[in-house]
Amino acid sequence: MNIRYGFLSAILFFCLSSGPAFAADLVRAPRNAGEKMRKTEYRLKQNYPAPLPAAPEKYQQLPAAGVPHNIILIIGDGMGAGALRLASLHAHGAPGKLVMEQLPAAGLVRTVSANSNVTDSAAAATALSSGTKTDNGVVGMTSGFAVCRSIAEAAAASGRSVGILTTDSLTGATPSAFYAHVKNRKMEPEIAAQTLLCGFELLIGNETKKPFLPKSNGGGRSDGRDLCAELTAKGYAAVGSERELSAVPRDRKVFGFVSFPIHDPAVLSRFAGEAMERLNANPKGFFLLVECSNPDWGGHRNDPDQSVAGVLMTDFVVRRALAFAEQHGNTLLVVTADHETGGIAAAPNRRDPKTPHLSYGSAGHTGTPVEVFAAGPGSAFFNGVIENTQIPRRFAELWKLNIGSGADGSASSGNEG
Numbered sequence: 001m002n003i004r005y006g007f008l009s010a011i012l013f014f015c016l017s018s019g020p021a022f023a024a025d026l027v028r029a030p031r032n033a034g035e036k037m038r039k040t041e042y043r044l045k046q047n048y049p050a051p052l053p054a055a056p057e058k059y060q061q062l063p064a065a066g067v068p069h070n071i072i073l074i075i076g077d078g079m080g081a082g083a084l085r086l087a088s089l090h091a092h093g094a095p096g097k098l099v100m101e102q103l104p105a106a107g108l109v110r111t112v113s114a115n116s117n118v119t120d121s122a123a124a125a126t127a128l129s130s131g132t133k134t135d136n137g138v139v140g141m142t143s144g145f146a147v148c149r150s151i152a153e154a155a156a157a158s159g160r161s162v163g164i165l166t167t168d169s170l171t172g173a174t175p176s177a178f179y180a181h182v183k184n185r186k187m188e189p190e191i192a193a194q195t196l197l198c199g200f201e202l203l204i205g206n207e208t209k210k211p212f213l214p215k216s217n218g219g220g221r222s223d224g225r226d227l228c229a230e231l232t233a234k235g236y237a238a239v240g241s242e243r244e245l246s247a248v249p250r251d252r253k254v255f256g257f258v259s260f261p262i263h264d265p266a267v268l269s270r271f272a273g274e275a276m277e278r279l280n281a282n283p284k285g286f287f288l289l290v291e292c293s294n295p296d297w298g299g300h301r302n303d304p305d306q307s308v309a310g311v312l313m314t315d316f317v318v319r320r321a322l323a324f325a326e327q328h329g330n331t332l333l334v335v336t337a338d339h340e341t342g343g344i345a346a347a348p349n350r351r352d353p354k355t356p357h358l359s360y361g362s363a364g365h366t367g368t369p370v371e372v373f374a375a376g377p378g379s380a381f382f383n384g385v386i387e388n389t390q391i392p393r394r395f396a397e398l399w400k401l402n403i404g405s406g407a408d409g410s411a412s413s414g415n416e417g
Helices: 007-017 020-027 056-060 081-092 121-130 151-157 188-193 227-233 242-247 267-279 294-301 304-328 390-399
Strands: 038-041 070-076 105-110 161-166 202-205 237-239 254-257 286-292 331-336 344-347 357-360 370-375 384-387
Touching: 070 121, 070 267, 070 304, 070 390, 081 294, 081 304, 081 344, 081 370, 121 151, 121 390, 151 161, 151 286, 151 390, 161 267, 202 267, 227 237, 242 254, 242 267, 267 286, 267 304, 286 304, 294 304, 304 331, 304 370, 331 390, 384 390
Parallel strands: 070 286, 070 331, 105 384, 161 202, 161 286, 202 254, 237 254
Antiparallel strands: 038 357, 105 370, 331 370, 344 357
């Protein structure tokens, strides 16, 4: 299926093949009866910069077969097809012009959780990290609360380096599913404590520190622990800026709480580039998760500026990852979303192509499938229609690792979708 021209046909396929429950989720009114949908020609508060457009044939040359030495997973939280279209129209005056949309492999991802046609980020991230469907709100565990081993944990156990980089809190639902295991995503102090157990080489999130600090030090922990001090004692260097990250020797582990302002969409890519070079020092390879949370926040707030800036921030990371892959080779890059947020629809505006018409059909998540793009060794797998659980399973297959639930880390049966 050609994702660039057949999206509506693919959505119809999902509706028909997934049964009435899923179809109903797509068509039911997302707002209260009588509430007017937001339809507007919206002029953004600023003209957000975007990566230079990419020629599709340039990336067709990247090898699609073989075993990758490195895997980079980029998640645009809440980044559905409508947000992609809106951002491309704003930045390029036409749809389908984002860098990620030029990657040689493209498909659709079904995002339903174990107990709902509309997933939350915790269940979606657990599916994307461990290949296991779980209930909404659960992080890194099955619906029955059995621990699920993530691809990041399995990669670390195999001797590879691992990095987690997010514009969300380190204890946010998406990043935490790659290293933590709790019954409820709200258990942020417990999630934060598990950063000390994962041993990953890089752990960087936004400026939210409260789950890591005791109440006596302005934090939210009632147990008196200062996890920042504990991480430092374990050999981690604390960083709070790009300059500080660059100054730390690359053989030292780092953690940090930094700012990712949306007026600078390239900021996350600069951190990501440094993370790739740091992790690449390991001759065994690395796994890197980069999450941009802004598309989700923009969808929830019906804020086009944050929707657009978040997608373009993600696209800058894609551009930087492609540059790394071209320079170093043997790297699998996969770009997707955990779910769609906001029910965004965008259409070209003939009067002003960069000021598209748009509508937010919801202030929450929707059950609409999201897109996936890929390049590099193993990327051919991501053409067509897949479940979100198949993404980390493909990684595990390529690297011959065990992920999911079970004492030996094997995937659970009957709860994977």
